[in-house]
Amino acid sequence: MSCETMPEHILSGIKAIVAMKLRRKGMIQREIAKIIKSDRSIVSHYLSGRYPKRKILNVAKTIEDLPPNYGSKLIHSLTDDKNLAKNLIKELYGVKLIWNEKSCIACGSCLVCVALTLDNFKLKIDENSCYLCGSCTLQCPTNSLKFVKEE
Known part of the structure; x- marks a missing residue:
């Protein structure tokens, strides 16, 4: 091989x-x-x-x-x-991406991903554009973005 x-x-x-x-x-x-x-x-x-x-x-x-x-x-x-x-x-x-508003410092590090936008210090996740690549979770310095098991 x-x-x-x-x-x-x-x-x-x-x-x-x-x-x-x-x-x-x-x-x-x-x-x-x-x-x-x-x-x-x-x-x-x-x-x-x-x-x-x-x-x-x-x-x-x-x-x-x-x-x-x-x-x-x-x-x-x-x-x-x-x-x-x-x-x-x-x-x-069996995961989806979630954002924890309380721990987020709105630094923009996660915006490497086209599925994420920051509007008035609120992160928006476009689930249709999110490919679950994990780049944003690895970039976030406060671990405010995480994969969690879907219900």
């Missing part, structure tokens, strides 16, 4: 874990394929355990065990498709 294909293999492992989670939620292969942006035959391989290899799944499970703000950065580094990364992060970690 060459170093050039390793990111695709790791991404495949993450897709396999997400596919299994979605199946446990009762989704059918067609729905899963749309979310993880894969062919239905690949989803079938994921669900049957035929693909990917155990070592790749172990790496993917290690990523799943990371704190979401770090795991999200890693997932985004594996693909240029921001929507795919967002889908995988959302399903893998």
Whole structure:
């Protein structure tokens, strides 16, 4: 296995874990394929355990065990498709981005992200533009932006 294909293999492992989670939620292969942006035959391989290899799944499970703000950065580094990364992060970690107004000092460090705007010292999060990349959580000096589990 060459170093050039390793990111695709790791991404495949993450897709396999997400596919299994979605199946446990009762989704059918067609729905899963749309979310993880894969062919239905690949989803079938994921669900049957035929693909990917155990070592790749172990790496993917290690990523799943990371704190979401770090795991999200890693997932985004594996693909240029921001929507795919967002889908995988959302399903893998079950998180959304929240802002704590009380601890925020309105420094603007988080504004590296296009999904965030500061208006009259109030941070606004555009959930449609947020790709759950975690950049803002890592930039915030007061930890006022965090990923939290969705209800």
